[in-house]
Amino acid sequence: MDRFKHFIFDYLVSQGISENTSKYLNMLGLLLVLLIIISLVDFIIRKLIRTTFTKLAVKSKTNFDDLLITNKVPRNVAHIIPLLIALEFAPMVFSDFPNSDVVIEKILKVFSIVLTLWIVRSLLNTLKDYFKTLPRLKDKPIDSYIQVFMIFAWIGGVLSAIAIITNIPFIKFLTGMGAISAVVILVFKDTILGFVASIQVSINDMVRIGDWITFEKYGADGDVIEINLATVKVQNFDKTITTIPTYALISDSFKNWRGMTNSDGRRIKRALYIKQEGVKYLTDSDVEKLKNIQLITAYLETRQQDIKSYNASNNINKDFLINGRNLTNIGVFRKYIDSYLKHHSAINKDMMIMARQLAPTTQGIPMEIYAFSSDKRWENYEYIMSDIFDHLIASLPYFDLEIYELPTGSSFNSSLQMS
Known part of the structure; x- marks a missing residue:
């Protein structure tokens, strides 16, 4: 392996090129080879995984695997092996440049966090779309729960990335975050209120997607078309869209016409x-x-x-x-x-x-x-x-x-x- 990583260097030095120049050219050559290998592996694995998933989706009776493809889960998963190859061989490429090796390693680790978040997001979006096809769940605020999970995932991902960049152990970094928790709560006030409201709306079955509600304070009079963490979207009967803060469903009074819809008469x-x-x-x-x-x-x-x-x-x-x-x-x-x-x-x-x-x-x-x-x-x-x-x-x-x-x-x- 040592002979291979210095093969270009040895050849260039034998041709009379200075060692310093040969060192840079050797690094660029190895980097080019690594990028080509990673690109080929990524292309082949993506094709294999996508083809396999497509065949399974055709044969399968459920639409879950179709939703996996639609939300690019196989594509994101295919990036894992190329990333592992990069993490394994990047130190060899930058072996003559210790400082660069540390920077590249941190970049790859940060990218691995981002890739993990992409995969998690794709899976959660797949679950969201799948749950909406189920009769007993299609009128529930699934979007709100998915957004909550993604918020926690992104917060964890960002904190992990900062910990990697600053060389601070994650536990110590997380402990230090307690000092600025008040600021975090202030920044995410609406998100926290929306999260709590979404849980109460769901548990108390106050509003479902498809319900006709009248909310005079916000000028809403129509059908609920979306419930997410921050807002509830109502399509009024004149086809305009009114956006209502989710927590307003808890703090203010509104009329839900579901009882009339479910009854025997109007x-x-x-x-x-x-x-x-x-x-x-x-x-x-x-x-x-x-x-x-x-x-x-x-x-x-x-x-x-x-x-x-x-x-x-x-x-x-x-x-x-x-x-x-x-x-x-x-x-x-x-x-x-x-x-x-x-x-x-x-x-x-x-x-x-x-x-x-x-x-x-x-x-x-x-x-x-x-x-x-x-x-x-x-x-x-x-x-x-x-x-x-x-x-x-x-x-x-x-x-x-x-x-x-x-x-x-x-x-x-x-x-x-x-x-």
């Missing part, structure tokens, strides 16, 4: 504001007229009979409608809404159906509809709700009721013309 909760001046008792003739509305015919007949029996048995003076029991147009309209919803094909009959009157306001009497549509898809849900209220608004005149609305210019003009 809630309809909206009110009609009815003019108070239109509310009145119904006379017998009014009731007879309303009996033509099929959805409440049976109700009116039964109710009218019960009311007449009560008033008669209690000698109620019906010269004034206010006496005794009476039907009101708004009460009958409320019963009509209830019956209409129960007969509507798009309403889930197994969930709550209710038409209720809320406290009067300056805008009128709110008649609220509370029910659940069977179809939870947004477009169909809006169509169902619009269809229901189109019908109810159009039906109000049959009960001598009106929707409240603020007066417009045309309203004042009509009043002036009438006067």
Whole structure:
């Protein structure tokens, strides 16, 4: 081996070239030979490993090996043997230059740390992609955990590299880092908060990829498309992307619509504001007229009979409608809404159906509809709700009721013309 590493040197000296020049040329020649050998070995091993993995991927039923190739794991692993060759023979190349030998050895060791990080990153990315294909894990914040592992790996790698460069034992170097731990915590504050938040989000199952969330503070209203260590990305319904800090999911309040998505229906909760001046008792003739509305015919007949029996048995003076029991147009309209919803094909009959009157306001009497549509898809849900209220608004005149609305210019003009 000694003869080989000085073969060029001996030849050049025999040709009359000075020893100093021959020493440099000998080192350059050996370095060139080593680089050629390393390149050839790296090329051959990469081809062999890639070919082997490709054949296995074709035969295998799982897509894990395909993901290994996609994330360049075989390619990165192939660099290990050339690196070992370089570490073994580099001292021979620089044997006549002790100072350079030390520097080259440190560079190769640092590169070995970088290569290890590349391999670890490739493997973690492969695991991330693979876990996302599993039904029970695809909605979990896998990105956050992968990023945490990579952060610790890079921190360990950087510290190891510094320890190698400075010739300080890794344990002593790590001990010294305790003195600047406060600075490290300050620098990585958001990362630490995001890591803790990711764990809490995952353990408490607060948010999954694909969930529809509403976060008013950040203007987010849409589907979660990514959860990583620092941010949560929400694709709003207008196709814009809102980025939310992960720890905000813990510190602030937001709405997750998953419960609605997983339920048997989507809630309809909206009110009609009815003019108070239109509310009145119904006379017998009014009731007879309303009996033509099929959805409440049976109700009116039964109710009218019960009311007449009560008033008669209690000698109620019906010269004034206010006496005794009476039907009101708004009460009958409320019963009509209830019956209409129960007969509507798009309403889930197994969930709550209710038409209720809320406290009067300056805008009128709110008649609220509370029910659940069977179809939870947004477009169909809006169509169902619009269809229901189109019908109810159009039906109000049959009960001598009106929707409240603020007066417009045309309203004042009509009043002036009438006067």
